[in-house]
Amino acid sequence: QVQLVESGGGLVQAGGSLRLSCAVSGIIFNSNTMGWYRQAPGKQRELVARITTSGSTNYADSVKGRFTISRDNAKNTVYLQMNSLKPEDTAVYYCNAVFLLANWGRGTQVTVSS
Numbered sequence: 001q002v003q004l005v006e007s008g009g010g011l012v013q014a015g016g017s018l019r020l021s022c023a024v025s026g027i028i029f030n031s032n033t034m035g036w037y038r039q040a041p042g043k044q045r046e047l048v049a050r051i052t053t054s055g056s057t058n059y060a061d062s063v064k065g066r067f068t069i070s071r072d073n074a075k076n077t078v079y080l081q082m083n084s085l086k087p088e089d090t091a092v093y094y095c096n097a098v099f100l101l102a103n104w105g106r107g108t109q110v111t112v113s114s
Contacts, residue, residue: 002026002102004095009108012085020080020108022095027102030073035098036080038091038110049080050098063089085112 008020020036035050048060049069057069068081078095092107 002097002100004102004105006093006095006105006108009093009110011111011113014086014112014114016085016112017081017083018085018110020082020093020095020110022078022080022105024076024078024095024097027097027100029071029076032097033099034069034071034078035096036067036069036078037094037096038089039094039107040088040091043091045094047098051078082110085110087112087114 003025005023006020008018010018012018030053033050033052035047037045037047039045048063049067051057051069051071059067066084071078090110090112092109094104094107096102
C-alpha cells in the first residue's frame with residue numbers, strides 16, 4: 001500500500017522560506033519520477049516541481065528560481081525548498097509519483113502572509 005506523508009508546512013511571512021518533506025513507502029521510490037503539487041482554495045491541483053530518477057528537475061514558471069526539489073533515495077524522501085515565498089504560494093502541498101499517481105496523502109498547509 002502506497003503511503004505519502006507530507007510535512008514541513010506552516011505560516012510564514014512573504015519573503016520567507018520553508019522546506020517541505022515527503023516520506024514515501026509502498027513503491028520502488030528510486031524508480032519513480034516524483035513531484036510536488038499544490039492546491040489553493042477554489043483552484044485545481046497543479047504540479048509545481050518534479051524530479052526524475054536521474055535527478056533532472058522541472059518547475060512551473062510561477063516557482064522557477066524560488067523553489068528547489070530534491071530527493072534522497074536512501075531515505076525514500078522528496079523535499080521542496082521554498083524561498084522568497086509569496087502570498088500566492090498559499091496552498092496545500094502534496095507529493096506523488098508523477099507517472100503513477102498513487103492515492104494522495106493529507107498534504108501540508110503552507111500559508112504566506114503579506
